[in-house]
Amino acid sequence: MLANTLEYKGHPLQRKDNIIYYGSFSDSHIIMLQILDTKKVSNLDVATRVSVQLQLTDPSIKTREKIVKKTEKDSLYNAIDVAAVWLERALSSR
Numbered sequence: 001m002l003a004n005t006l007e008y009k010g011h012p013l014q015r016k017d018n019i020i021y022y023g024s025f026s027d028s029h030i031i032m033l034q035i036l037d038t039k040k041v042s043n044l045d046v047a048t049r050v051s052v053q054l055q056l057t058d059p060s061i062k063t064r065e066k067i068v069k070k071t072e073k074d075s076l077y078n079a080i081d082v083a084a085v086w087l088e089r090a091l092s093s094r
Contacts, residue, residue, distance in 0.1 A: 009084050022083050025057050029068065029090035031083040035076070050079035054086045 006013045014021045022031040037049035054069040069086060073079040 008080060009088075011084075011087060022080070023087050023091075027091055028057060029087060030055055030057050031087050033076070033079050033083060036072070047076040047079075048074060050074075050076055052079045052083050052086070054083075054090055 011023045018035040020033040032053045032055055034051040035047045036051055038045040039048050050073050052071050052073060053067050055066045073082060
């Protein structure tokens with residue numbers, strides 16, 4: 001893992017545009033956070049609607065069948081909070 005990789009509770013965070021991946025693709029599960037809506041707060045875009053999906057990382061599974069759980073939250077903080085719990089539970093049940 002690179003020294004400048006951002007982590008939350010021991011798992012890497014990677015962002016591409018409005019999608020944040022939480023976890024490692026080498027594990028059985030990963031979280032996809034998608035920022036659906038934002039609002040301006042002091043010249044910053046703040047997420048106001050975030051989709052959270054717990055997904056399987058197995059490349060042999062079709063994209064639609066990879067989704068284990070999903071929900072929407074009203075802030076990035078609430079979304080990452082749920083994501084951390086879901087990911088820990090999924091990875092501990094291996």
